[in-house]
Every structure is written in C-alpha cells, then in structure tokens.
Amino acid sequence: xxxxxxxxxxxxxxxxxxxxxxxxxxxxxxxxxxxxxxxxxxxxxxxxxxxxxxxxxxxxxxxxxxxxxxxxxxxxxxxxxxxxxxxxxxxxxxxxxxxxxxxxxxxxxxxxxxxxxxxxxxxxxxxxxxxxxxxxxxxxxxxxxxxxxxxxxxxxxxxxxxxxxxxxxxxxxxxxxxxxxxxxxxxxxxxxxxxxxxxxxxxxxxxxxxxxxxxxxxxxxxxxxxxxxxxxxxxxxxxxxxxxxxxxxxxxxxxxxxxxxxxxxxxxxxxxxxxxxxxxxxxxxxxxxxxxxxxxxxxxxxxxxxxxxxxxxxxxxxxxxxxxxxxxxxxxxxxxxxxxxxxxxxxxxxxxxxxxxxxxxxxxxxxxxxxxxxxxxxxxxxxxxxxxxxxxxxxxxxxxxxxxxxxxxxxxxxxxxxxxxxxxxxxxxxxxxxxxxxxxxxxxxxxxxxxxxxxxxxxxxxxxxxxxxxxxxxxxxxxxxxxxxxxxxxxxxxxxxxxxxxxxxx
Amino acid sequence: xxxxxxxxxxxxxxxxxxxxxxxxxxxxxxxxxxxxxxxxxxxxxxxxxxxxxxxxxxxxxxxxxxxxxxxxxxxxxxxxxxxxxxxxxxxxxxxxxxxxxxxxxxxxxxxxxxxxxxxxxxxxxxxxxxxxxxxxxxxxxxxxxxxxxxxxxxxxxxxxxxxxxxxxxxxxxxxxxxxxxxxxxxxxxxxxxxxxxxxxxxxxxxxxxxxxxxxxxxxxxxxxxxxxxxxxxxxxxxxxxxxxxxxxxxxxxxxxxxxxxxxxxxxxxxxxxxxxxxxxxxxxxxxxxxxxxxxxxxxxxxxxxxxxxxxxxxxxxxxxxxxxxxxxxxxxxx
Numbered sequence: 001x002x003x004x005x006x007x008x009x010x011x012x013x014x015x016x017x018x019x020x021x022x023x024x025x026x027x028x029x030x031x032x033x034x035x036x037x038x039x040x041x042x043x044x045x046x047x048x049x050x051x052x053x054x055x056x057x058x059x060x061x062x063x064x065x066x067x068x069x070x071x072x073x074x075x076x077x078x079x080x081x082x083x084x085x086x087x088x089x090x091x092x093x094x095x096x097x098x099x100x101x102x103x104x105x106x107x108x109x110x111x112x113x114x115x116x117x118x119x120x121x122x123x124x125x126x127x128x129x130x131x132x133x134x135x136x137x138x139x140x141x142x143x144x145x146x147x148x149x150x151x152x153x154x155x156x157x158x159x160x161x162x163x164x165x166x167x168x169x170x171x172x173x174x175x176x177x178x179x180x181x182x183x184x185x186x187x188x189x190x191x192x193x194x195x196x197x198x199x200x201x202x203x204x205x206x207x208x209x210x211x212x213x214x215x216x217x218x219x220x221x222x223x224x225x226x227x228x229x230x231x232x233x234x235x236x237x238x239x240x241x242x243x244x245x246x247x248x249x250x251x252x253x254x255x256x257x258x259x260x261x262x263x264x265x266x267x268x269x270x271x272x273x274x275x276x277x278x279x280x281x282x283x284x285x286x287x288x289x290x291x292x293x294x295x296x297x298x299x300x301x302x303x304x305x306x307x308x309x310x311x312x313x314x315x316x317x318x319x320x321x322x323x324x325x326x327x328x329x330x331x332x333x334x335x336x337x338x339x340x341x342x343x344x345x346x347x348x349x350x351x352x353x354x355x356x357x358x359x360x361x362x363x364x365x366x367x368x369x370x371x372x373x374x375x376x377x378x379x380x381x382x383x384x385x386x387x388x389x390x391x392x393x394x395x396x397x398x399x400x401x402x403x404x405x406x407x408x409x410x411x412x413x414x415x416x417x418x419x420x421x422x423x424x425x426x427x428x429x430x431x432x433x434x435x436x437x438x439x440x441x442x443x444x445x446x447x448x449x450x451x452x453x454x455x456x457x458x459x460x461x462x463x464x465x466x467x468x469x470x471x472x473x474x475x476x477x478x479x480x481x482x483x484x485x486x487x488x489x490x491x492x493x494x495x496x497x498x499x500x501x502x503x504x505x506x
Numbered sequence: 507x508x509x510x511x512x513x514x515x516x517x518x519x520x521x522x523x524x525x526x527x528x529x530x531x532x533x534x535x536x537x538x539x540x541x542x543x544x545x546x547x548x549x550x551x552x553x554x555x556x557x558x559x560x561x562x563x564x565x566x567x568x569x570x571x572x573x574x575x576x577x578x579x580x581x582x583x584x585x586x587x588x589x590x591x592x593x594x595x596x597x598x599x600x601x602x603x604x605x606x607x608x609x610x611x612x613x614x615x616x617x618x619x620x621x622x623x624x625x626x627x628x629x630x631x632x633x634x635x636x637x638x639x640x641x642x643x644x645x646x647x648x649x650x651x652x653x654x655x656x657x658x659x660x661x662x663x664x665x666x667x668x669x670x671x672x673x674x675x676x677x678x679x680x681x682x683x684x685x686x687x688x689x690x691x692x693x694x695x696x697x698x699x700x701x702x703x704x705x706x707x708x709x710x711x712x713x714x715x716x717x718x719x720x721x722x723x724x725x726x727x728x729x730x731x732x733x734x735x736x737x738x739x740x741x742x743x744x745x746x747x748x749x750x751x752x753x754x755x756x757x758x759x760x761x762x763x764x765x766x767x768x769x770x771x772x773x774x775x776x777x778x779x780x781x782x783x784x785x786x787x788x789x790x791x792x793x794x795x796x797x798x799x800x801x802x803x804x805x806x807x808x809x810x811x812x813x814x815x816x817x818x819x820x821x822x823x824x825x826x827x828x829x830x831x832x833x834x835x836x837x838x839x840x
C-alpha cells in the first residue's frame with residue numbers, strides 16, 4: 001500500500017494542478033483535434049516500436065540463453081547494452097549514420113545513390129527507439145528462460161513432438177508473459193520518451209507536453225496533458241494484463257540446467273544477425289561518441305570531474321535500483337499469487353509514474369520535496385525516491401514474471417513443514433527468483449543511469465551525474481565534450497550486466 | 507553463492523557510506539539556479555568566489571526546468587539567485603511574484619529596455635536574433651531587407667527554424683508586440699507554407715547552414731562565432747536586421763533574486779558582480795554575446811548593441827509567452 005501511495009504521488013499532484021486550470025479551460029485544451037492527432041501518433045509509434053522490440057528481443061533472448069551461439073556470453077552483455085545508450089545519443093547516432101549527410105549517404109554517393117529515404121519523422125524515431133528498447137524484452141525473456149523447467153520440453157519431446165513444435169507450443173508460451181512484460185516497458189518508454197522524438201522531429205504527445213511547459217511554464221496545462229498520457233498508459237497496461245491472464249504456466253521443480261539447443265548450420269547466421277543488431281544498437285552510438293571524443297581530446301577532457309560524476313551516477317542509480325526492486329517485491333508477489341483487486345490496482349498504479357514524462361514527475365516531486373519531505377529534498381535520498389517512482393515497473397515486470405513461474409506449492413510445502421513466512425521467502429522464494437531479481441536490478445540501474453530531469457532537479461545542488469554532464473554539453477552544442485561522460489555512462493552501466501551474464505553462464 | 511551475497515552486502519554498505527558523505531557537505535553561502543550551463547557560467551562563479559570569498563553552489567539545468575523548480579518551490583525557495591537564458595522565462599517567475607526588487611543602485615547602469623519595469627530582474631548579456639545564411643547558396647543582397655520577406659514563396663524549401671527554442675518563441679512574441687497578432691500569424695503561415703525545416707535547436711540549424719544542407723535559418727547571433735572559434739562554421743554568415751524589425755530582436759540572459767532567499771546580501775553582490783566590467787567583458791570575449799552595460803565593448807566582429815536594440819522593444823512586454831505557445835500550437839508549428 002505504501003508503495004502504491006508513493007507511486008501515485010505525481011499523479012495525485014497532477015490532478016490537483018489540472019483542477020487549478022479550471023474545467024472549461026481544461027476541456028478546451030484536451031478536446032482538440034490536435035490532441036487526438038498527437039495521441040494517435042504516440043500510440044502508433046509505441047505500437048510499432050513494441051512490435052519491433054519483441055521481434056528482435058525474443059529471438060535474441062532465446063539465442064543467448066538457450067543455444068550454442070558462438071560468443072554467447074559476449075552477446076549477452078552486448079545486446080543488453082543499447083539500454084545504456086541515452087535515447088538522445090541513439091538519435092544523434094542514427095542521424096550521423098542514416099541522415100541526409102550521414103555515413104551511409106557518403107558511402108552510397110559514389111554509387112549514384114544521391115537520396116536516402118527520409119529519416120526525420122516516424123522512420124527515424126521508430127528506428128532509434130526500437131534499437132534502444134528491445135533489450136527490455138531480451139532481459140525479461142532471458143530471466144524467464146533461466147527459470148524454465150527443462151522437464152516441460154523433455155516431456156514434450158518424449159511424447160514424440162518435434163523440436164520445432166515443442167519450441168512453439170511449450171517454450172514460446174513459457175516466454176510469453178516475460179516477453180509481454182518487456183514489451184510493456186518498451187511501449188511505455190516510447191510513450192514517455194522526449195530525447196529521441198525531439199531530435200528526430202517526430203511530434204508526439206510527450207513532446208507536446210515538454211513544448212507546452214517549456215514555452216509557458218504553465219504547469220496546469222502540462223498537468224492536464226500529462227493526465228491524458230497517464231490514462232493512455234493505463235490502457236496499455238490493461239491490454240498487457242489481459243494478455244497475461246490468458247497465459248498462466250507454472251513449473252513445479254527446477255534448478256536443473258536446461259538443455260543447450262544446438263543451432264547446427266544456423267550458428268553462423270545467428271551470430272551474424274546478432275552482430276548486426278549489436279552494430280546498430282551499440283557500435284553505432286559508441287563509434288559516434290568516439291569520433292566526438294577524438295575531436296574533443298584536443299581541448300582536453302575533464303577526467304576528474306567526469307569520474308566524480310560517474311561515482312554519483314552509480315550511487316544514485318544503484319540505490320535507486322535496490323529501492324525499486326525492494327519495493328517491487330511485495331507488489332510482484334501479490335500480483336503473481338493473488339488475483340484480488342488490491343494487487344491489480346497497486347500494480348497498475350506503479351506504471352503511471354513510468355509512463356509520465358520525466359520532467360512532469362520531477363517537478364511534482366520538487367513541489368512535494370520543498371513542502372513535505374523538506375529533509376530529503378535535494379539529497380541523494382530524494383533522487384532515490386524519484387527513481388523508485390519512475391522505474392518501479394521495470395523491477396516489477398522482471399520480478400513478477402519470474403515469481404509467476406515458481407509453483408506456490410513449494411512455498412506451501414515450506415510453510416506446512418513449519419517454516420515461517422519470512423523464512424520461506426528467504427530460503428525458498430528468494431533463491432528461485434534470484435535471476436529475475438538480478439535482471440530487475442540491472443534494468444532499473446541502466447535506466448536510472450541515463451535519467452535526466454530528476455537528476456537535474458532533485459539531487460544535491462552542485463552534484464552532477466554523467467547524464468547531466470552529457471546534457472550540459474549537448475544542450476549548447478559542445479558535442480565533443482559530451483563524448484567522455486557518455487562513453488563512461490555506457491561503461492558503468494555494463495557492470496551489472498557483466499555480472500548477470502557471468503553468473504548466468506556459470 | 508554465499509560469497510556473492512556477502513560481496514553484494516559489502517557493495518551496498520560502501521555505496522551507502524559514500525551517499526552519507528555526499529549529503530553532509532552543506533556550507534554554501536549562496537545558492538544559484540542556473541539555466542545556463544557550467545561551461546558558460548562556471549568561470550564567472552569561480553571568479554566571484556575568489557573576489558568575495560562567498561562560497562557559491564550552483565544547480566545547473568535547462569532554463570525552463572530551473573525556473574519551473576523555482577515556481578514549484580514557491581515560498582520555500584532553496585535558491586537565492588535565479589539565472590536564465592532569456593527574458594521570457596524569468597518574466598513568468600516574476601509574474602507569479604517570486605522575485606524581489608533589485609537595488610536601483612545595482613541595476614541603473616543597464617539601459618531600461620534590458621530590465622523589467624519593476625526591477626524584478628535584470629539582463630546580463632544580449633543575444634540578437636539573426637538570419638544565418640550559406641554564402642555559397644545566397645548573396646547577402648538577395649536576403650529580404652525585412653524579416654517579413656521570408657514568408658514570400660521565393661524562400662520555399664530554403665528555410666530552417668527551431669520552433670521549440672525559447673529564443674525563437676521570444677522572437678515571435680516580439681513580432682506580436684511590434685506588428686500585431688495578425689501579422690505574426692500571417693508570417694508564421696507563410697514560413698510554414700514555405701516548408702521551413704524543423705530543427706531541435708540553433709546549433710543544429712547553424713551546422714546545417716554551414717554545410718549547405720539548408721540555405722538560411724533563424725538563429726541567435728553568437729552561434730556563428732562559437733562555431734568559428736571551433737572551426738566548425740563552414741560557409742555560414744550572419745545577417746543582422748535593423749531598427750524596428752522583430753527579426754533583429756535583442757533578448758537577454760537575465761537574473762533575479764528570489765523572494766524569501768536565505769542569503770539576500772550575497773545574492774545582491776553576485777548580481778552586482780555579473781554587471782561589473784570584468785564579467786561583462788567575459789560575456790563579450792568568451793560567449794560572443796553583447797554586453798548590456800554600454801561602456802563595455804562587444805567583440806569587434808559584432809555590431810554594437812546600441813545599433814541593434816531599440817528602446818521601443820521593452821523586453822518586459824515579452825511576458826505573454828503562453829500566447830505565443832498557443833498561437834504556434836494552433837498553427838501546427840509546434
């Protein structure tokens with residue numbers, strides 16, 4: 001309940017501020033054809049990005065978790081890392097490569113191709129966001145596959161079902177809840193994104209909120225629009241939970257390594273496809289950053305300042321991720337084990353903060369901090385609280401789908417043998433859910449590392465993070481100076497992923 | 507597994523302890539919310555600390571964000587001084603009564619058109635609107651003599667703008683004030699019909715103009731000189747618009763002291779410092795802006811501020827930012 005209360009804090013504040021705008025004015029603002037148009041564009045982009053993220057993320061998750069793919073461990077880390085690339089950096093990289101004056105255009109120029117398909121607008125936004133959100137699906141799918149009971153597949157095979165059909169009828173449905181959880185994160189991320197859509201000039205609802213607010217500093221108007229977005233995101237969450245309620249698969253035993261699927265002659269093709277994804281999602285932004293770094297090195301890099309910012313980023317993101325996973329735990333257990341409406345609404349409430357534009361959430365927490373949580377305001381704790389509000393659903397998605405795979409009978413057995421509830425949780429549930437919890441931590445950590453408005457407004461004054469340093473340089477066009485902090489941001493973000501990958505493959 | 511759990515706990519403890527140390531440092535004598543980045547303002551704040559011994563803490567952010575934070579904090583301000591990129595943002599904060607009146611003795615040397623009527627805020631450095639053009643694509647004498655000329659179909663497919671940019675919006679507000687809402691709307695419709703390319707900011711426009719990706723673009727004057735200093739300006743050049751033309755609006759970066767500030771005396775000293783000859787020369791030499799104190803010379807490459815800014819454009823009248831956003835939204839420009 002407390003978790004739910006914290007999660008809906010920004011939304012409550014939005015309602016209060018929206019009411020200030022007056023109902024008549026509110027209706028005028030919301031009920032325009034333009035608003036409807038923007039809603040359509042946002043939903044369309046979110047749908048396209050989500051489908052693409054699933055189409056890339058599910059195969060990548062399965063290939064890295066279950067097959068004899070060459071360089072599996074390396075690919076596990078590399079395919080998750082696009083998540084560490086801030087969406088505005090991904091957008092800049094997409095422009096640098098595919099833009100009218102980009103690398104590809106230069107290569108194709110001598111071949112007589114003088115016009116590339118238009119990048120700005122929907123295609124660019126779709127490409128940049130798909131590449132930066134597919135790891136949400138990969139990571140949640142991997143978490144579920146690690147927990148998949150190999151007996152299910154073996155039973156299917158022993159009953160004479162072919163390996164392909166077993167995959168379709170047994171493995172795939174087992175992955176579905178996790179894939180849906182990851183897809184939900186990708187969809188909501190797209191709805192709330194500002195960086196990529198503004199650089200690639202695709203007008204969405206969130207962009208309209210930013211523009212409205214930054215132009216007029218009229219929070220009431222922004223609040224009205226943000227509430228529309230919140231309602232929209234709840235609808236998306238409802239769609240996902242409907243899908244989930246249809247697939248309910250529980251495995252009963254475990255801790256056995258599943259069989260590694262030999263890819264045979266597909267090994268190289270699969271590795272090639274993975275390499276292409278890594279090139280687009282990770283190598284491209286990193287190469288862009290390195291080019292900037294080379295330019296920037298001439299004027300010197302503030303190494304000490306960048307390292308200090310890296311420590312700040314790691315602190316706030318690490319604590320934020322711990323808080324989000326800790327807070328997600330009871331909600332995930334409730335949601336996976338009970339079908340009551342308290343669980344359902346707590347879970348949905350959690351997603352509201354995630355789908356709201358970061359600036360709107362950050363400003364509402366400024367209000368809350370300056371008046372109520374005065375001792376916390378402008379301390380690291382406030383930033384951690386903000387990350388809890390913003391990223392709770394990421395922890396929730398990964399945790400819930402893993403908990404759902406653990407048979408309640410194990411816990412019942414433990415309780416019936418006299419173990420207390422706490423002991424059951426610690427000794428039975430926790431070890432079984434650990435891969436999911438680790439994935440949840442990594443997800444929140446990655447996203448928090450690149451978060452911007454909350455880091456700017458809620459952390460201690462004069463306390464910069466890698467993301468704020470990247471922002472400061474790019475905002476005035478000093479792209480070269482943004483390179484070092486951006487590269488370090490990607491490097492630090494990869495630390496929990498490396499741990500995750502190494503443990504997985506032990 | 508036992509090992510990993512222990513190491514995880516150790517990691518958490520380590521992070522916690524670092525956090526503790528990060529929180530305990532609170533010895534600032536003055537807190538500034540700065541909508542201008544550390545690369546631009548940091549050297550000035552350092553110099554102020556050295557000269558006065560006053561310790562400054564700065565929260566850097568986007569102008570709208572720090573102004574927004576000051577508004578949300580309301581009568582519980584955490585900052586003493588608010589410093590932003592343009593007059594529009596600080597005008598909004600002033601309108602909601604969050605700023606105190608500055609000492610006439612401090613701000614008198616700034617011409618009245620660069621500060622608010624009630625002295626709630628004062629301009630620090632001037633930034634002129636210009637049209638950047640690619641010298642390979644356009645000759646200067648081919649550019650229209652007034653900004654209104656760009657709505658002519660002759661410019662179809664040859665324009666770039668950044669409608670979300672604060673300076674651009676301030677220019678439109680000035681257009682509305684000087685020529686009337688109807689004229690501003692007609693111009694916007696014309697430029698939109700000319701399929702002006704939308705860019706996220708001025709830097710991107712100047713870059714595109716310099717490379718010849720687009721012929722002309724509406725920007726602030728200093729981006730050209732900064733790009734030149736880095737050898738990145740390509741074939742870009744500035745066209746300045748003369749007296750009485752909204753296309754030549756001179757906006758200012760501005761500062762004000764928050765009502766309820768904990769360190770009003772130090773805040774006053776900072777504003778005084780930012781208007782000193784030293785600081786004004788810094789703006790002229792390092793950021794290529796126009797000093798607001800008339801006795802300080804601008805960069806020799808720039809026209810003097812007095813030739814650009816006209817007393818009849820009162821920046822305080824650019825407060826109706828919301829009206830501009832509404833207009834741009836209605837026309838589908840935003």
